[in-house]
Amino acid sequence: MRSFSYLRAGTAEEALDAFDAHPEAQFLGGGTNLVDLMKLGVAAPEVLIDVSRLPLDAVEETPDGGLRVGATVRNSDLAAHPLVRTRYTALSQALLSGASGQLRNTATTGGNLLQRTRCPYFQDTSKPCNKREPGTGCPARDGAHRDLAVLGHSEHCVATHPSDMAVALAALDAVVHLRGVDGERAVPVTDFHRLPGDRPDQDTVIRPGELITGVGLPPLPAGVRSAYRKARDRASYAFALASVAAVVRVEDGVVEDATLAFGGLAHRPWRARAAEDVLRGAPATAATYARAADAELATARPLRDNGFKVTLARNLAVSVLSDLASRAEGDRNPA
Template identity: 60%
Template sequence: MKEFGYQRAHDVPGALALLDADPDARFLGGGTNLVDLMKTGVERPSRLVDLRELPLDRIESAPDGSLRIGATVTNSDLAAHPDVRLRFPALTQAVLAGASGQLRNMATVGGNLLQRTRCGYFTDVARPCNKRSPGTGCPALTGEHHNAAILGASEHCVAVHPSDLGVALTAFDAVVTYETADGAGELTLADFYLPVGDTPHRETALPPGALITGVVLPPAPVAAVSRYRKVRERASYAFAIGSVAAALDVEAGVVRDVRLALGAVASRPWRAHAAERVLRGAPADARTFLAAADAELSAAAPLPHNGYKVDLIRNLVVAVLTELAEVAEVAELTEEAAR
């Protein structure tokens, strides 16, 4: 590991000033991804700026009904928060599906969104990788790619984004807030992650030197009936090979509103807009759910060894939506009985 300096920031302006004075420095949250990448030589910062003393560790409900989550809130605290569990249960489920309890105690919300792919070609500095070293190629195209992208990829990169949290936040139209030396800004999560295109090394739209300060979840009544389902190759402590975050509002057997996002299928959490368009105003039944999944997956372009993901995601979408429709039906019957 390259020798590096270490400083602890005590406020946001101080953190920004430390990074501005040393462009090769990196912000440190929990370090659960960054430190691993430093050990392998993928990341070689000259200095780490520790953010854990910044006043960004609160979860607060705003007067407009939105939920504001500080960037240094740990994954464990996020999953356990009463407002999150009640209003966005899929968010709690997504966090609990990721990593181990020890890692969740350290990992932060801001760091989770910025974690980098676990593609073996990216993490091995002895191999070429366009994401790590632009212009060197993407050996995953013809090599090991069983967990590679099936949506939104390009000939330059087929790596997938690893965040479970990011999938749920994408489903609920989260907004990322940040600070720079020039002032505050914000990005919807849809705009936060850049398409892979021919610049896979450029992963987010954050301005240079920006510090994520938090995430805002807009009011979303539909999110109260939501689920996150993750498929992985072993029972625990493994990244997804496919995941779904979904929320469904059904009245009299018809879908009034829906949110749907997919994980481990693209270089970023994938909002399933095509599927949502099929679902809204349609019967909440298996035929509609299958048509919605197929509409989203019609753009899939699997490689020779990851075509299984198309069937996996199709079945996962149908299963999760069916479960949510059953929950909505029981709630509707219960409400009628109580009248």
């Protein structure tokens, strides 16, 4: 690891002032991704500004019944929060399926959102990679790509976003709150991460020097249920081959509303708008869920070795939606 300078900020203002004085710096939260990349030689910031101790570690209920999650809230604490577990079940499930207990105890909400979209070639500095060095090529397209993207990829990059939390946040219509030298702004999670296009080195729309201060979760109407399910090669500590977050309201056998997001399939969490259009107002049946998943996955462009992901994602979506509808029926008709 190359030498670097270390600064610790006590407030958001101090963090922004430190970045203004050191524009080459990077913010450091839990460090579970950035420090690994520094050890590998992929990232080499000259200055680290530690923001992990900023007073942004609260989970607070908003006046409208939503939640405001501070950027430094640890993943394990967020997953265990009573309001998250009861109201935003998909988010709690997603967090608990990510990484290991030790990493969840360290990783922060803001850092989770900012972890790099990556593949093995990105992390191997002996190999070319457009994400690491734009213009050098994407060897994954013709190389080892079994775990990589089937949606939204480009000739420049086929890496997949690793976050479980972000997939649930996308389905929950969460908003990322940012603060920079030009003031504050809010960006929907669905717009925060980028598809690769011809600039795969840019993972998000965050501007230089901007700091994530928190995430806002909107209130959910009565009767809404949510879930997150992840398929992976081993039972723990593995990225998703495919995952699904679903937020559904079923009444009298009809899907009144639904939001859906896939993970493990694209450069960013993939909000399934086409599937949602099929679901809303349709009968709450397995046939409807299959038709919705097929509508979304019709645009998939599998590579040589990862076509199985399309079937896997379809089956996950049908399973999760069926389970949520069954729970809704059970709540209305208790034994």
